Amino acid sequence: MTPRGNHPGRWSRPLRLLHLLLAISVTTQLILGSVMDGPRPGRPESADFEIHEALGFSILALIVLHWRWSFTHPAEGVRHLFPWTFAGLRNVFRESWQGVRHLRLPAGEPGEEGSLAGFTHGLGLLAITAVAVSGGLFFILRLSGASRVLLHEVAELHSDLAVLAWTYWGGHLGVTVLHSLLRHPTFMRMFSLRD
Numbered sequence: 668m669t670p671r672g673n674h675p676g677r678w679s680r681p682l683r684l685l686h687l688l689l690a691i692s693v694t695t696q697l698i699l700g701s702v703m704d705g706p707r708p709g710r711p712e713s714a715d716f717e718i719h720e721a722l723g724f725s726i727l728a729l730i731v732l733h734w735r736w737s738f739t740h741p742a743e744g745v746r747h748l749f750p751w752t753f754a755g756l757r758n759v760f761r762e763s764w765q766g767v768r769h770l771r772l773p774a775g776e777p778g779e780e781g782s783l784a785g786f787t788h789g790l791g792l793l794a795i796t797a798v799a800v801s802g803g804l805f806f807i808l809r810l811s812g813a814s815r816v817l818l819h820e821v822a823e824l825h826s827d828l829a830v831l832a833w834t835y836w837g838g839h840l841g842v843t844v845l846h847s848l849l850r851h852p853t854f855m856r857m858f859s860l861r862d
Contacts, residue, residue, distance in 0.1 A: 679743060681736065682740070685729060689726070689729050689733065693832070702715070705822070727800075727802075727803055733792065748788055750782070755781035756781065787839075787842075794831050795832055795835075801821060
């Protein structure tokens with residue numbers, strides 16, 4: 668089933684724009700977070716940390732928009748991203764097995780419930796949400812004067828979740844490149860903003 672107003676195999680323009688903005692901002696944030704100096708007691712914040720905070724709030728806003736879109740457009744959202752019913756998971760495992768058995772990647776079209784691509788994107792959205800929320804929590808706790816011990820624990824959680832986000836990012840990029848090498852139009856279908 669194709670979302671209304673879309674060509675077969677095309678995601679809606681708002682979702683493609685959200686995906687593009689998240690791809691750019693999350694990639695930038697992951698790189699910046701890896702090279703920046705974090706805050707230290709008694710020292711002024713570095714410019715790269717201040718950029719990291721501002722970009723983090725922008726990403727959090729994009730994530731909120733993505734979640735809103737996912738709940739109001741279930742064919743492209745929750746049904747596609749979270750096929751955690753028996754039938755949906757059976758389809759995910761079937762696509763995974765066929766992919767391994769026949770060495771082929773499924774396309775992951777809009778409206779597919781229980782697709783491997785949708786399931787994987789759902790896990791990515793959860794990972795990026797967790798990183799952004801933990802970063803926002805660190806910011807709020809720091810402003811409210813929380814103890815160093817609590818700040819350290821939240822910062823460690825944020826760093827651990829960032830490793831998970833890096834892992835997802837690398838896998839997602841790898842599969843995107845593989846789709847391109849196999850001449851699947853997946854990349855252009857997602858990043859072209861023309862209808």
